[in-house]
Structures are given as structure tokens and as C-alpha cells.
Amino acid sequence: xxxxxxxxxxxxxxxxxxxxxxxxxxxxxxxxxxxxxxxxxxxxxxxxxxxxxxxxxxxxxxxxxxxxxxxxxxxxxxxxxxxxxxxxxxxxxxxxxxxxxxxxxxxxxxxxxxxxxxxxxxxxxxxxxxxxxxxxxxxxxxxxxxxxxxxxxxxxxxxxxxxxxxxxxxxxxxxxxxxxxxxxxxxxxxxxxxxxxxxxxxxxxxxxxxxxxxxxxxxxxxxxxxxxxxxxxxxxxxxxxxxxxxxxxxxxxxxxxxxxxxxxxxxxxxxxxxxxxxxxxxxxxxxxxxxxxxxxxxxxxxxxxxxxxxxxxxxxxxxxxxxxxxxxxxxxxxxxxxxxxxxxxxxxxxxxxxxxxxxxxxxxxxxxxxxxxxxxxxxxxxxxxxxxxxx
Numbered sequence: 001x002x003x004x005x006x007x008x009x010x011x012x013x014x015x016x017x018x019x020x021x022x023x024x025x026x027x028x029x030x031x032x033x034x035x036x037x038x039x040x041x042x043x044x045x046x047x048x049x050x051x052x053x054x055x056x057x058x059x060x061x062x063x064x065x066x067x068x069x070x071x072x073x074x075x076x077x078x079x080x081x082x083x084x085x086x087x088x089x090x091x092x093x094x095x096x097x098x099x100x101x102x103x104x105x106x107x108x109x110x111x112x113x114x115x116x117x118x119x120x121x122x123x124x125x126x127x128x129x130x131x132x133x134x135x136x137x138x139x140x141x142x143x144x145x146x147x148x149x150x151x152x153x154x155x156x157x158x159x160x161x162x163x164x165x166x167x168x169x170x171x172x173x174x175x176x177x178x179x180x181x182x183x184x185x186x187x188x189x190x191x192x193x194x195x196x197x198x199x200x201x202x203x204x205x206x207x208x209x210x211x212x213x214x215x216x217x218x219x220x221x222x223x224x225x226x227x228x229x230x231x232x233x234x235x236x237x238x239x240x241x242x243x244x245x246x247x248x249x250x251x252x253x254x255x256x257x258x259x260x261x262x263x264x265x266x267x268x269x270x271x272x273x274x275x276x277x278x279x280x281x282x283x284x285x286x287x288x289x290x291x292x293x294x295x296x297x298x299x300x301x302x303x304x305x306x307x308x309x310x311x312x313x314x315x316x317x318x319x320x321x322x323x324x325x326x327x328x329x330x331x332x333x334x335x336x337x338x339x340x341x342x343x344x345x346x347x348x349x350x351x352x353x354x355x356x357x358x359x360x361x362x363x364x365x366x367x368x369x370x371x372x373x374x375x376x377x378x379x380x381x382x383x384x385x386x387x388x389x390x391x
Contacts (some may be wrong), residue, residue, distance in 0.1 A: 005035075006275040008256060008268060012355045013040065014047045019352055032360040034377065077110045081118045099129045145182050147172035152188045159190045207298050208313035212290045216326040218248040221380060222277060222287045225253065225311075226327040227269060229261060229296065230334070235345040241354060242269035242296070244289075245330055249383070250368060251376035252330070252358050253277060257351050263299035266291075270302070274309045285310040292316050292324050337361070 017029050017040060030040040088101045102115050116123045144167060151158065151166035158166070164179035183189065218224040224247040231240045240261040244254040254273025258265050270289065277284050289311050291297040297315065306313050316323025338357045344350040363377050371379040 004275075005279055006254075006272040008272055009276065010043050011047075012257075012351070013359075014043055015348075015352055016356055016359075017044055032356075032364060034359075034363075074114070077114050078118050081105060081110060081115050085119060097129075099126050099133070102126055103130065103133075141182070144172050144174050144178070145186065148179060148182055148188065149186070152183070156191045160184075160188075163188070206293055206315040207303055208315045210290075210316055210323065211288050211312065211314040212316075212323070214322060214325070216247050218246070221246055221248045222282055222284045223248060225273065225287055225289045226324060227266065227289060227291045227297070228324055228327045228331065229265065229294065230331045231261065232335075232339045232344070232350065234347050234350050235343070236347050239344075239347045239350050240265060241334075242266050243327075243330065243358075244269050244273040245327055247326060249376045249380045250330075250371065251363060251380060255358065257354065259347055261296065263296045263301045266294075266296040266299070267301050267305045270305055270309070270311075274311075287311045288314050290314040290316070290324065293318055333362075334358075 013029070013033050013035070016033075017026060020026075020029060026040055026044075027037045030037045033040075084105060085098070085101060088098075098119060098121065102112060102119075102121075105115050106112050112123060112126065116126065147167035147170045148160075148163050150170070151163045155162070155166070160180045160183045161176055163183060164174060164176050167174060167179065212224065216224070216226070225244050226247060227242065227244045229240055229242045231238050237259060240258055242256050242265045243252050245251065246253045254269050254271075254276055256265050256268035256272060258268075274284050287309075289306060291314070293315055296302060297313075303313065321328055334354070334357070338353050339350075344353070364375055367373045367375055368379075374382065
């Protein structure tokens with residue numbers, strides 16, 4: 001009995017079907033992703049039923065449920081106030097005034113009364129400060145900073161002592177210590193001074209040996225998979241894609257898309273690839289999964305997922321993009337054909353475009369010279385069957 005397709009894949013196909021253009025039929029979408037029209041219709045019916053069930057549950061909520069939700073919301077807001085206050089007060093070079101934090105929380109939708117109750121401060125002084133938030137001392141420091149910035153822009157080689165002299169000539173006198181503090185806070189250092197910046201961080205130790213050594217060759221499906229993560233900006237923030245490619249046919253056998261680049265993203269991509277291969281009766285035991293040394297691929301969750309599927313891990317070297325060049329070439333193709341074609345306002349919009357391009361264009365319409373002018377789906381259909389008969 002064939003195993004079901006992964007849930008993320010089904011949800012993506014339902015998104016594509018629901019957002020199809022005028023005149024586009026379900027049969028064409030089903031053919032593009034490699035399923036039957038009846039299967040797609042069943043997925044759409046299940047998704048509609050789930051949406052209606054959620055709507056009915058929401059409408060049928062009683063007063064106790066509403067009160068409980070209100071209480072949970074209050075507790076969440078109180079926890080958020082405490083978390084943000086701890087982070088705010090732990091930062092260096094900040095004034096003791098807590099009112100800017102109250103204003104930030106109010107802008108994020110947390111009532112002033114809730115914040116003041118949790119932090120045990122009065123509301124009236126806050127509102128008086130809100131009416132006149134800039135003090136005389138802050139205004140004076142801003143003028144001094146402007147004078148130092150103008151001097152630093154004109155003479156980048158000057159240190160803070162010379163900048164203080166230039167500011168004094170511009171009618172903004174200050175002590176050298178004050179000039180040093182303002183320049184240090186804003187990063188205005190002499191170009192001849194000591195280089196400042198974050199230390200180069202090295203990736204952690206590899207959890208697997210490099211079993212590929214830049215030999216991206218496979219004689220049969222599910223012998224060698226490559227995986228990596230790419231990102232792209234949208235109007236709502238970054239969207240991350242982790243894809244898994246089978247070297248035998250260059251087919252993207254699995255992928256996962258999310259707004260965060262966590263270990264779960266890599267685990268879901270490999271789990272999707274395993275589920276989709278097993279759904280058509282193929283075994284992935286012994287398959288080598290090659291990646292770079294990103295923290296997502298060195299995580300315990302990812303290593304455990306490989307072990308459960310009886311697959312073998314492999315990792316390239318640090319800073320050697322050629323160790324995973326075959327996967328990088330796919331991302332470069334995706335960049336040119338989808339990501340950089342136009343600005344993307346929402347993550348959902350970009351997600352649908354990525355899924356459509358992978359399943360419809362890359363898999364079933366884009367012929368590749370290495371595959372003998374065949375698409376990845378055609379190549380697997382022609383070449384995989386003789387391989388299985390020989391086996």
C-alpha cells in the first residue's frame with residue numbers, strides 16, 4: 001500500500017490550486033505536480049472541510065472559553081512585558097528611564113495599564129513624559145553628537161580628541177571623555193586606528209565525514225542527495241527554503257519553506273523527501289545526504305532524522321562552496337528564474353511561486369543537457385526502470 005504524501009507538500013499543492021489563474025484547470029495542476037485529478041480534488045475537499053470545522057468551532061465558543069482566552073491573552077501580555085523589560089535593562093549604555101519601553105510596548109499592542117501594573121510604575125508621570133519626551137540634557141547631547149559627526153565626516157582620520165576640538169570651534173564644547181563616549185557609542189573611530197569589528201566565527205566541527213569529495217555522480221535514484229538552505233527578502237521579512245536534490249536525475253525530491261531558519265526546516269525537508277520517495281514504493285536506506293556545515297545540518301534533530309531513515313550523512317569543508325556546487329547551481333537557477341524576477345510583497349506569494357516553479361517548470365518542462373535533453377521527471381521514468389530491473 002503506498003504511503004501518504006507529506007502534509008507540507010499537500011498544503012502547498014492546495015495553495016497552488018486555490019490560487020490558480022482564470023481558465024487553469026485542476027487536471028493541469030494535478031499533472032504538473034505528478035498526482036491524479038481525483039487525488040487533488042480529494043485534497044481540496046479535505047482542506048475545505050477542515051476550514052469549515054475550524055470556523056464552526058470558533059463561532060460556537062461559549063462565554064467561559066472567551067473569558068479563558070482573555071485571561072490567557074492577559075498572561076501572555078504580562079509575560080511579554082517582563083521579557084522585554086529584562087532584555088531592555090540588560091543592554092549597555094541605556095538610561096535608567098523605563099518610559100521608552102512602555103511606549104514601545106504600547107506600539108506593539110500592549111496596553112499602558114498592563115505594562116505599568118506589571119512594572120509597578122504610575123501612569124500619569126508616563127503620560128507627562130510622553131507629552132514632552134526630549135529632555136534638555138538629551139537635546140544638548142544630540143547637538144554635540146551632530147558636531148562630532150560633522151567633524152568626523154570632514155576628517156575621518158581624526159580621533160576623538162581632535163573631534164572634540166573641532167566641535168568646540170563649532171560652538172559645541174565638551175570634555176574629552178564626553179567626546180569619547182559619544183564617538184564610541186556611534187562607532188566613529190579614526191581610519192588609522194585599530195581595526196574594530198566582530199571576530200571571525202568558525203563553524204562548529206563536522207558531525208560527518210566528506211563522503212562525496214566533489215564527485216557529484218550517482219548510478220541510480222536515492223544513492224546521493226544534496227541539501228542546502230537559501231533565503232530571500234519579502235515585504236513581510238525573509239523566507240527560507242531548504243531543498244533536497246537527487247544527483248541521479250537532478251530532481252528536487254523534497255523541500256520545506258518557512259519564515260525561520262531552524263533545524264526543524266532541514267529536518268522537514270529531508271522528511272518530505274523520504275515520504276515522497278516511499279510514497280511511490282522506493283527505498284532510501286543507505287542514501288548519502290551531503291550538506292555544508294551549517295548549524296541546521298549539524299543539529300541533533302537532523303542527525304537523528306537521518307538515522308531513523310537509515311541514511312548516511314556527509315559534510316563539506318568550511319568556506320568551500322565547491323564542496324556543494326551542484327546544489328548551489330540549483331539555487332542560482334532559482335534566483336534568476338523566480339526570486340529576482342520582481343519584488344515579493346508577502347511570504348505566501350513567494351512560497352506559491354517557488355512551489356509552482358519547482359513542480360511545474362523545473363521538474364516537467366525544463367530540459368537539461370546532462371540528462372540528454374530530458375526533464376528530471378522524464379529522465380527518472382526512462383532510466384530508473386532499467387536500473388530497478390537490473391537490481
